[in-house]
Amino acid sequence: MNLGEFEDPVRILLVGAGLIGRVHAARVAADPACRLVGIVDPAEAAAGVAAECGAPHFAELEAAIAATRPEGVILATPNQLHEAGTLAVLAHRLPLLVEKPVAGDLAAARRMIPAARDAGVPVLVGHHRxxxxxxxxxxxxxxxxxxxxxxxxxxxxxxxxxxxxxxxxxxxxxxxxxxxxxxxxxxxxxxxxxxxxxxxxxxxxxxxxxxxxxxxxxxxxxxxxxxxxxxxxxxxxxxxxxxxxxxxxxxxxxxxxxxxxxxxxxxxxxxxxxxxxxxxxxxxxxxxxxxxxxxxxxxVDPLIEQVAHFRRVIRHGETPRCGLLDGARTLxxxxxxxxxxxxxxxxxxxxxx
Ligand SMILES: NC(=O)c1ccc[n+]([C@@H]2O[C@H](COP(=O)([O-])OP(=O)(O)OC[C@H]3O[C@@H](n4cnc5c(N)ncnc54)[C@H](O)[C@@H]3O)[C@@H](O)[C@H]2O)c1
Known part of the structure; x- marks a missing residue:
């Protein structure tokens, strides 16, 4: 018996509702074991994306975390914002899926690694293949x-x-x-x-x-x-x-x-x-x-598999298949x-x- 089927859906907050963010929103929505609890994106178009997904829209991360109490965050913002976004999410000790490349440059990726270690929180990098x-x-x-x-x-x-x-x-x-x-x-x-x-x-x-x-x-x-x-x-x-x-x-x-x-x-x-x-x-x-x-x-659709893996990382302690070190080494x-x-x-x- 798969006990996971009887658990509450894992609460996921999406940050960045652009090209790939919208794909993530659809994959999270399609996974019955996940719930998209909110979308954070200051762009006007993001409100429409959130409405389509039936999730509340926020312009800012801190307000979204306070209002939605997520168990994990998907960060799909432009590369140069990955470091700041990751550090902000880690400050709440929330597991994170950050899009690839892991950061705008290797120096930023290097700063993210000890921050995740200190927070004791798993980070998955979105090398979905x-x-x-x-x-x-x-x-x-x-x-x-x-x-x-x-x-x-x-x-x-x-x-x-x-x-x-x-x-x-x-x-x-x-x-x-x-x-x-x-x-x-x-x-x-x-x-x-x-x-x-x-x-x-x-x-x-x-x-x-x-x-x-x-x-x-x-x-x-x-x-x-x-x-x-x-x-x-x-x-x-x-x-x-x-x-x-x-x-x-x-x-x-x-x-x-x-x-x-x-x-x-x-x-x-x-x-x-x-x-x-x-x-x-x-x-x-x-x-x-x-x-x-x-x-x-x-x-198979690796993005669906990635979301399923992320929720198991969050709830069941699975080791990220592509962690921060791997993302940084690729970069x-x-x-x-x-x-x-x-x-x-x-x-x-x-x-x-
Ligand atoms: N895995 C893949 O195959 C794949 C494909 C495309 C993009 N990506 C990666 O995903 C990331 C996003 O790429 P994209 O093509 O979706 O970009 P995009 O420009 O289409 O979308 C980025 C979104 O982030 C929003 N944003 C900007 N600042 C923000 C902030 N402070 N808080 C919240 N949202 C903010 C923007 O308004 C925009 O909607 C990049 O790192 C990119 O490399 C990965």
């Missing part, structure tokens, strides 16, 4: 040793953002760009499966769109376990090879039957998102037949890639403990 069946399946396959030791990894993040995406000014300027906005998901995904990245090199180009931000980048990475990898990234290519377009986890994108990650190890190889496993039989070597096993999981890799693209050469990824 970790909650899907594909990443969890790949983690199990690699951790079980089915591909042996990882040796070589490739990731493709190639898609086409429509021209009007760039009508919004900040998306054309430094501080935006696909390294920070998109590659951060792929770096987190590959860290979750293969392990820590210790060193990077990168080149970037804005030759196609001509904006301040890059439209294309090529990245080399070294993993702490000795594996090497590459990422190819562009938001200006008419191509199908990206997680959004191949995983089936993002319903807004027409799905393509292609791969976007390959992980080759000493005893086997794995492609994602299809989870096809390649292994030799008794005899290994390039003259021998390589057998292919399809382990394709049913895609450290992204900052190293951005620096390598700017300055050239090889950049050591800053350790975060």
């Amino acid at each position: 970790r909650h899907g069946s594909i990443v969890r399946g790949a983690q199990e396959i690699v951790a079980r040793g089915d591909i042996g030791a990882p040796v070589a990894v490739s990731g493709l993040t190639l898609f086409l953002k429509p021209d009007d995406y760039f009508d919004v000014g900040w998306r054309r300027r430094a501080g935006a760009g696909p390294i920070l906005i998109n590659l951060v998901h792929d770096v987190d995904l590959i860290r979750a499966i293969v392990g820590e990245i210790s060193e990077v090199q990168a080149i970037a180009s804005s030759a196609r769109r001509g904006f301040e931000v890059e439209d294309t980048a090529a990245v080399l990475v070294r993993f702490a376990n000795g594996a090497l990898g590459t990422f190819l990234l562009s938001d200006t290519t008419a191509a199908p090879w990206s997680w959004e377009m191949t995983s089936g986890e993002a319903p807004d994108y027409p799905r393509q039957s292609e791969h976007c990650f390959h992980i080759a190890g000493t005893r086997g190889a794995l492609s994602l998102p299809d989870l096809t496993l390649w292994r030799y039989g008794d005899r290994a070597g390039w003259w021998e037949p390589l057998a292919r096993t399809f382990l394709t999981p049913e895609p 450290a890799v992204i900052e190293a890639i951005a620096r390598a693209a700017r300055e050239g050469g090889s950049v050591t990824v800053e350790a975060v403990d």
Whole structure:
């Protein structure tokens, strides 16, 4: 018997009702074990979002916490506000789901880590792909040793953002760009499966769109376990090879039957998102037949899974599947890639403990 079914719904307060905040509101509303107790957002449009969700609207966090007595908070504000919002929520000793990237920069993320430790409160970072069946399946396959030791990894993040995406000014300027906005998901995904990245090199180009931000980048990475990898990234290519377009986890994108990650190890190889496993039989070597096993999981909505995980973190003490340290380590890799693209050469990824 699942006793959880008989508990009161977990009371969740949402802060930030923009693009992703509205998605969270819908996912919380769809989870019978959760209750959306309020929405905090000073923007006028947020009142309408709150009304649609049947939740009270607040312009300010402290008043909302006092009025709604939440058990957990989802923070979906712009990156630069993640630190202040996190510290304000931690001051009330409330568990928190903070959107990715964990903070506007690594220095801010570093300040959030001891604050959470001091408050003794769990913080989950919104790298939602970790909650899907594909990443969890790949983690199990690699951790079980089915591909042996990882040796070589490739990731493709190639898609086409429509021209009007760039009508919004900040998306054309430094501080935006696909390294920070998109590659951060792929770096987190590959860290979750293969392990820590210790060193990077990168080149970037804005030759196609001509904006301040890059439209294309090529990245080399070294993993702490000795594996090497590459990422190819562009938001200006008419191509199908990206997680959004191949995983089936993002319903807004027409799905393509292609791969976007390959992980080759000493005893086997794995492609994602299809989870096809390649292994030799008794005899290994390039003259021998390589057998292919399809382990394709049913895609699930990782944002629904993330909300369910968050309520178990709040009520049942589950350890966050992506905590502050993980969010900060992913951001450290992204900052190293951005620096390598700017300055050239090889950049050591800053350790975060
Ligand atoms: N997990 C994902 O796939 C995903 C997707 C999109 C965005 N994000 C992340 O979510 C965050 C928000 O991105 P977005 O695209 O929804 O941005 P957005 O600009 O659409 O929405 C941000 C909202 O925060 C509100 N806000 C600003 N200051 C506030 C404050 N002090 N208190 C409460 N609300 C405030 C704004 O009014 C706005 O409605 C970013 O960190 C972004 O990187 C994650």
